[in-house]
Amino acid sequence: MLKQECEEKTVAYLGPRGTYSEEVAYQIHTGNQVLFTAYSSIDAAIMSVVNGVSDECVVPVENSLEGSVTITLDTLALVENLFIIRESTHAIRHNLLVNPQNGPVEVIVSHSQALAQCRSYLQEHYPSAQVKAVQSTAEAACCVASGMPNHAAIGSLRAAKLYELDVAAAGIQDNSYNSTRFLVLGRKPAVLQKEPHKTSIVCQIDGKKPGSLCEILQEFARRNVNLTRIESRPARTQMGAYIFFLDLDGSLADYEVFAAVKAVQEKSIWFKSFGSYPVVDTSQPNGERL
Numbered sequence: 182m183l184k185q186e187c188e189e190k191t192v193a194y195l196g197p198r199g200t201y202s203e204e205v206a207y208q209i210h211t212g213n214q215v216l217f218t219a220y221s222s223i224d225a226a227i228m229s230v231v232n233g234v235s236d237e238c239v240v241p242v243e244n245s246l247e248g249s250v251t252i253t254l255d256t257l258a259l260v261e262n263l264f265i266i267r268e269s270t271h272a273i274r275h276n277l278l279v280n281p282q283n284g285p286v287e288v289i290v291s292h293s294q295a296l297a298q299c300r301s302y303l304q305e306h307y308p309s310a311q312v313k314a315v316q317s318t319a320e321a322a323c324c325v326a327s328g329m330p331n332h333a334a335i336g337s338l339r340a341a342k343l344y345e346l347d348v349a350a351a352g353i354q355d356n357s358y359n360s361t362r363f364l365v366l367g368r369k370p371a372v373l374q375k376e377p378h379k380t381s382i383v384c385q386i387d388g389k390k391p392g393s394l395c396e397i398l399q400e401f402a403r404r405n406v407n408l409t410r411i412e413s414r415p416a417r418t419q420m421g422a423y424i425f426f427l428d429l430d431g432s433l434a435d436y437e438v439f440a441a442v443k444a445v446q447e448k449s450i451w452f453k454s455f456g457s458y459p460v461v462d463t464s465q466p467n468g469e470r471l
């Protein structure tokens with residue numbers, strides 16, 4: 182897909198129309214002149230930014246029930262010169278979407294994250310249904326709208342509207358606090374403002390040296406820098422080699438954060454910074470809900 186000749190900012194997201202990612206992208210850019218482009222996978226949306234086709238992308242990175250969206254982390258580890266320019270957390274309410282013409286529900290289709298976030302509902306109400314993963318909740322809604330026999334989808338109310346599906350059950354996620362953290366990624370670091378900020382890095386340390394992870398963590402502890410998350414992923418080089426994603430409170434403009442990150446970089450055998458970025462949480466009681 183080629184970048185269209187226009188002056189608007191171009192923003193990529195996981196499509197087709199009707200995904201949670203699209204809703205979040207719209208909410209983040211309310212009132213801005215933006216050209217939104219749907220991609221068929223999360224990594225394709227990210228790569229469109231890396232390749233200069235899109236200015237930014239909005240991608241899910243973590244869910245409160247299911248944990249990491251691993252394709253997002255693995256793609257972030259792989260690419261160069263990509264920065265996190267904003268984090269936005271949103272409440273996620275799932276629904277069972279049906280097409281009355283498809284007949285009794287025997288197959289339930291959705292994004293793997295959405296299926297996992299509704300595990301209890303599925304076990305209780307459809308214990309013998311076949312569960313099928315596709316690239317997004319909106320792709321699942323499309324399948325059901327196209328008349329696939331005995332198929333129902335898990336997706337948003339907006340997808341139900343867009344694809345003219347009936348809502349057979351609403352709020353079917355495993356708990357009412359279900360929320361997903363989304364990242365806005367771009368090729369330039371965020372402009373630091375007054376809002377609360379986080380900083381994210383990924384590093385690989387010498388796994389054979391006892392205490393090497395502890396040494397890294399001490400760089401933060403001794404400077405009173407709060408780690409909000411640590412996640413290991415395979416380094417994808419050999420069995421037993423890992424990389425660590427670290428999120429910290431504060432920005433690189435804070436001296437203690439800067440000094441801790443620099444010390445970690447010096448102790449790492451491989452290191453990347455995704456910069457500092459403002460953090461917004463709309464999943465809280467006064468926030469907007471999807």
Ligand SMILES: O=C(O)C(=O)C[C@]1(C(=O)O)C=C[C@@H](O)C=C1
Nearest residue numbers: 200201202241292294317318361
């Ligand atoms: O399929 C979608 O609608 C998405 O936007 C993806 C996604 C995810 O990958 O986590 C986003 C939010 C929900 O947690 C479920 C699915």
